[in-house]
Amino acid sequence: MRAYLAFTKKEFIENLRTYKLLILLAVFLLFGVMSPLVAKLVPEIMQNLGIGGIKITLPEATAMDSWVQFFKNVGQIGLLVLAVVFAGIMSNEFSRGTLVNVLTKGLKRHTVIFSKLTAAALIWTMSYLLCLAVTYGYTVYFWDMGELQHVFLAFFSMWLFGLLLVVLLILGGTLFKTFIGSLLLAGGAVVAMTLLNISPKIQKYNPVTLCGDNTALLTGVKNASDFVPAVIICIALVVVLTTVSVVVFDRKQI
Amino acid sequence: MTDVLTIQNLTKSFGKETVIDGLTFSVPEGSIFGFIGKNGAGKTTTMKMTLGLLAADSGEITVCGERVSFGQTATNRHIGYLLDVPEFYGYMRPKEYLWLCGEITGLENAKIKSRSEELLKLVGLAGINKKIGSFSRGMKQRLGIAQALLNEPKLLICDEPTSALDPVGRKEILEILRQVKDKTTVIFSTHIISDVERICDRIAVLDKGRLALSGTIAELKAKHKSGGFTATFDAGTDKERVLGVLAENHLQPIGVEETEQTIENLFMEVIL
Numbered sequence: 001m002r003a004y005l006a007f008t009k010k011e012f013i014e015n016l017r018t019y020k021l022l023i024l025l026a027v028f029l030l031f032g033v034m035s036p037l038v039a040k041l042v043p044e045i046m047q048n049l050g051i052g053g054i055k056i057t058l059p060e061a062t063a064m065d066s067w068v069q070f071f072k073n074v075g076q077i078g079l080l081v082l083a084v085v086f087a088g089i090m091s092n093e094f095s096r097g098t099l100v101n102v103l104t105k106g107l108k109r110h111t112v113i114f115s116k117l118t119a120a121a122l123i124w125t126m127s128y129l130l131c132l133a134v135t136y137g138y139t140v141y142f143w144d145m146g147e148l149q150h151v152f153l154a155f156f157s158m159w160l161f162g163l164l165l166v167v168l169l170i171l172g173g174t175l176f177k178t179f180i181g182s183l184l185l186a187g188g189a190v191v192a193m194t195l196l197n198i199s200p201k202i203q204k205y206n207p208v209t210l211c212g213d214n215t216a217l218l219t220g221v222k223n224a225s226d227f228v229p230a231v232i233i234c235i236a237l238v239v240v241l242t243t244v245s246v247v248v249f250d251r252k253q254i
Numbered sequence: 255m256t257d258v259l260t261i262q263n264l265t266k267s268f269g270k271e272t273v274i275d276g277l278t279f280s281v282p283e284g285s286i287f288g289f290i291g292k293n294g295a296g297k298t299t300t301m302k303m304t305l306g307l308l309a310a311d312s313g314e315i316t317v318c319g320e321r322v323s324f325g326q327t328a329t330n331r332h333i334g335y336l337l338d339v340p341e342f343y344g345y346m347r348p349k350e351y352l353w354l355c356g357e358i359t360g361l362e363n364a365k366i367k368s369r370s371e372e373l374l375k376l377v378g379l380a381g382i383n384k385k386i387g388s389f390s391r392g393m394k395q396r397l398g399i400a401q402a403l404l405n406e407p408k409l410l411i412c413d414e415p416t417s418a419l420d421p422v423g424r425k426e427i428l429e430i431l432r433q434v435k436d437k438t439t440v441i442f443s444t445h446i447i448s449d450v451e452r453i454c455d456r457i458a459v460l461d462k463g464r465l466a467l468s469g470t471i472a473e474l475k476a477k478h479k480s481g482g483f484t485a486t487f488d489a490g491t492d493k494e495r496v497l498g499v500l501a502e503n504h505l506q507p508i509g510v511e512e513t514e515q516t517i518e519n520l521f522m523e524v525i526l
Contacts, residue, residue: 006357010343017345097341101401104305104335107358108326250325254307 004111007102011119020085021123027081028074028127032134035069040142063143068215070135074128074158075211082127083165086120087182090173099254110246113170117242120166128159149220153227157210157217160234164207165190167238171245174252207234258283258332258409258439259304264313266299266463273299275463277313281409281456286435288454289443295460297443298338301413305335318408331359334402334438338414340394344387348379348397351386352404359405366404373400377430392423399430403438410440416449421521428453486513 015021043058093099093112103109132155139145148154165186172185193208203209209230216222260280266273273296281287291297302308304315306327315322317329342351349370356366374380377396386397395415402410412431416424424446431440432453444450450457457474459467467474487496493510500507 002360003358006354010346010354013350014343014345097337097339098343100307100335100337101340101342101355101398102358103307104330104333105355105359105401105405106330253309254302 003107004115007107007111007115008118011115015119015123024082024085024123024127025130028078028131029134031070031073031078032131033138035073035135036066036138036142039065039069061143063139063145064215064219066135066139066143067148067218070131071158071211071214074131075161075214078131079162079165079211082124082162083169083183083186086166086169087173087186088179089116089120089182090170091177091179091182094173094177094254095179103254109250113174113242113246113249116170117166120170121163124162124166125159128162148218150217150224150227153224153231154214154217157227157231158214160231160238161207161211164234164238164241167241167245171241171248174245174249177252203230205229205233207237210234256283257281258318259441260314260316261300261304262314264300264303264315265311266296266303266308267311273463274303274310277460277463277465279458279465279468281439281441283408283439284435285456286431286440286442286454288450288457289441289460290445290447290450290457291443291460292445296463297460298413300460301335301411301441301443304411305330305333331405332408334405334407334410336395336398336402336410336412336415339391339418340398340401342386342394342397342401344385346386347383348374348386348400349383351397352400355401355404361405369404369406370400373403376400376403376433378426392419392426395419395423395427396430399427399434403434407438410434410438412440412442414444415442416444416446421518424449482508 012021039061043061046058099112102112168186168189169182172182173179175181175185190208193206196202197206197208197212204226207230209227213222213226217224217227257280262278264274264277277296277300289297289300299308303310303324304317304322306322306324306329309324318332320329320332322329346354352370352373353366356369361369371380374382377400379393379396379400382393386394389397395418398415399412402412410431415431416427419427428449431442434440435453442450442454451471454471456470457468458465469477493512497507497510
């Protein structure tokens with residue numbers, strides 16, 4: 001337990017001093033501010049543009065437009081930034097040879113995986129909550145929030161998908177020992193899930209639904225029953241893939 | 255004298271290439287053991303198998319009487335390990351790094367504090383508080399020794415600790431190894447024979463994954479006596495006269511060589 005805490009602390013120091021934490025917080029803060037502002041300002045700008053004398057009339061923006069922007073920003077570029085920042089989480093240790101010292105000091109190999117997962121998951125959670133809180137603040141300020149459906153599920157789903165991404169990055173890094181390997185495994189998995197999503201039958205079981213259809217859940221177009229199977233499968237994947245990482249890492253020659 | 259490390263019939267290949275081929279030797283407690291071989295002879299592979307970082311194909315390794323297993327090996331608590339080019343987390347400071355190592359290895363806080371201070375002093379890094387990323391290789395090597403000795407290991411394994419260093423750094427590292435000899439057994443791999451002669455009392459020579467030679471330095475020297483000898487004279491001595499005296503007494507040398515200044519000596523003179 002003490003080794004786990006010590007190594008997790010090391011992970012936090014690393015993320016702090018190599019500016020990874022700062023980058024993620026800054027990016028997600030930016031998205032937090034941008035989502036409601038874009039929702040608010042774009043219709044107004046369009047209206048005042050008056051291209052070729054044509055007056056463009058857009059419906060008045062609502063709180064929901066702000067959430068649409070939020071899920072689009074976080075679910076696309078946000079997750080991409082998360083992946084790039086954490087793609088080196090395992091490979092840096094392999095390529096620089098820094099694990100040799102700590103492992104020969106008696107650090108259990110599974111502790112390495114658990115510590116890294118803990119730190120990355122906490123940093124993702126912090127970034128996501130920051131983004132959410134800022135968007136919420138602006139949205140409440142600009143608009144009447146109105147009636148939102150399945151609030152917890154909609155926001156939890158996006159967070160859970162981010163966690164799955166982190167687990168995939170760790171597995172990729174453990175398997176291939178490289179930054180690219182990490183990124184390719186996670187990217188490949190997302191592409192595969194997106195391709196599978198073409199079949200409507202699979203959609204409600206497919207984790208990629210968790211980062212795509214969140215606004216449909218908020219508006220009540222989709223029901224909890226369309227999301228819950230994907231949530232369960234995503235949680236199962238997080239557990240299974242973490243276990244696979246541990247088993248693979250235990251057998252890795254260093 | 256008990257053996258701290260024994261290696262029995264060890265074999266390891268990478269793909270089709272056999273790197274270690276039936277290696278057997280042991281290291282008695284209290285020795286400084288020189289493990290010599292060319293680059294690629296299998297020194298690092300042997301050491302990594304001893305630490306459970308690589309899996310052996312066959313054979314047995316025991317440390318302090320306990321068998322080493324690949325992956326998670328409890329025997330590592332007896333061992334301190336120093337790599338040829340040790341890598342640390344560059345964003346940490348030396349004390350933070352030793353603290354991390356201490357916590358991982360399960361030392362009490364008070365012990366970590368006292369050992370860190372003691373060891374940083376031993377390796378000449380006391381009072382240095384900059385980030386490890388800006389350390390020179392020599393400094394990293396010294397921090398590597400401090401890190402390796404933190405948990406008072408019975409066995410210190412050093413993989414070419416001097417190979418990447420300049421002569422001054424090498425001398426410092428050898429001096430530190432000599433100092434820790436009383437408390438811990440040292441295995442020291444290298445291809446620099448002069449370093450071995452300076453501090454080791456036992457050696458094993460590895461060639462193509464097999465043991466080519468082993469024993470104490472005294473034994474080996476006694477056993478492999480050349481019979482010949484070298485006499486060295488002062489720079490001022492008249493060479494012709496010496497050869498004349500030899501000839502008068504019917505002593506015919508097989509070769510006469512003029513001693514050249516070694517660059518290592520010159521370097522030391524200029525630097526120190």
